[in-house]
Amino acid sequence: MDEDRRPLSFWLLGAVFLAFVVFLYGPTLTILVLSFQGPEGGLTFPLRGVSTHWYELLWRGSGVIDIWASFRRSLWLGLVVMVLTTVISLLAGYAFRRRFFGQGLLFNLTIASLIVPSIVVSLGIALEFRLLDDAVKAFAEEHGIEWLNEGYTTAMGLFTSGLGAHLTWTLPFGLLIMFAVFNRFPNDLEEAARDLGASPWQVFRHVVLPLVAPSLVGVALFGFTLSWDEIARTSQAIGDANTLPLELQGLTSTVTTPEIYALGTVVTGVSVLVIVLAFLGVSIAKRRAAKRVLG
């Protein structure tokens, strides 16, 4: 092949690629710009001055939108999902390196959890908790347990059904990432550690964990951002307290000021911040892992 001259297909596909990137990022940049509309400005161009008016409204919660309660809920839920996804995926990924009973079934279930339509999973969780509630109420009535009978409404909530719904979405991604990591993992280091008399826990703690730490940052990143943006699985399974994306979905049809663009920019900002932190985390973890193993 001629190394210097690019074929025509390069330029054509390059143009398609470029157009796609514009298509991908253009709209997001548009609302970034429009979120700085002046106080008189509307939902579309032209810009009537440049201001942080809509951000101020959003910040004070005095505009149409008061989203800080759901903002905090989503943040907490995202953090819990992140930690659980990382720990559970790491353990399961480690387990899959050896044979164990039910291995094939567990793998298929995990993949199924990824591809079964979200609305079906969400509905299922809602029904499960409804049946549970009915059972608890019937039990309380039958045995005359006063406090349970009066105080109990539902087991559904942010950190029960909501958390479970999010985990069915984040864990398959976490496990697949761990598969990719362990597929490229050097077995001989572990063997060497074992030959030197390390216990399984020592092998895990001092050999495996430092080596996979950078990839764990990736799993954590997926865990948080997928949870932060999740709608479909949460929708039926959350109970009364909405998460931020659900609030946002409701606002799309009611809010007619650029405040919604300011909110959108803030939410995207959180995602971008987490992505950047993850990249920093990976590079730091890699450097430390290299130091520890090599020197």
Next chain:
Amino acid sequence: MSSSPPDRRPMGRPVAPLLQAAPLALVLLLFFVFPLLATAVVSLWNYTEYSLVPDVTQRNYVEMFEGCSNLGEGLCTTFRTYLSTLRLCAMVWAFTTLFGFAISYFLAFHIRSDTMRMALFLVCTAPFLTSNVIRMISWLPLLGREGVVNQFLISTGVVDQPQDWLLFSDFSVVLAFVHLYTLFVTVPVFNSMMRIDRRLLEAAQDAGASGWQTLWHVVIPLTKPGLVIGSIFVIVLVMGDFVTIGVMGGQQIASIGKVIQVQMSYLQFPAAAAQAVVLLGLVLLVIAVMTRLIDIRREL
């Protein structure tokens, strides 16, 4: 869990992996297997305005397909909804596959430096980690009556009045889907393409194949696994969708996911469950047919 005691039976089945996999198994059991079972059971229950009535009945399925056997009077609601959803599916699938393939091909075969390839790949995939709803909202200032596209079309004289079909239409729904889901095709197709032995392409060239022939007879067959995985993702995501169709369709376009959501909001749980069972059956059928074409486990 990993701090389980040293395995003293190297010849027998180790217990540690079972314990390590237990949390994953538990979560999937509680929040995936049980819910699906609950759905299947409740779909056979009866209901009143206030409560579920646990006797076995076919009512929900019968009502769902009411009037569907009589094709002479036009399609029943359920069939129309499925047809409308499948039509969207087909359009979205065609566009995402086309774009996904072109982008992956460019990255895999035209970019020569690995660093550059990774950087561009990340550029294409990073939006996946940002909010879908906000990416949908981002289209509003572009496609609305006074939006950027209409302003542009009018100022260039292509049209003389604002076009309404740009927003809250099939067009905007498909556009948003392509915007959101092309990456589900790009990633597996890119993965397949990176595994193709470059010598095969040179061999094809040396044997006198034209560019198109190489593409058709070498690249596409070897990329098939990625294409199938991507297609499964896109088809399943669109079939069960209610958020994108709702927001971008202005709550006007029918879809199966939307029917389920509406029935849930009217507390008609058994009816929604029956819909979900039928949807799940259809999705599994599609997956079964498509996985006949490849062995998914080998692709991971």
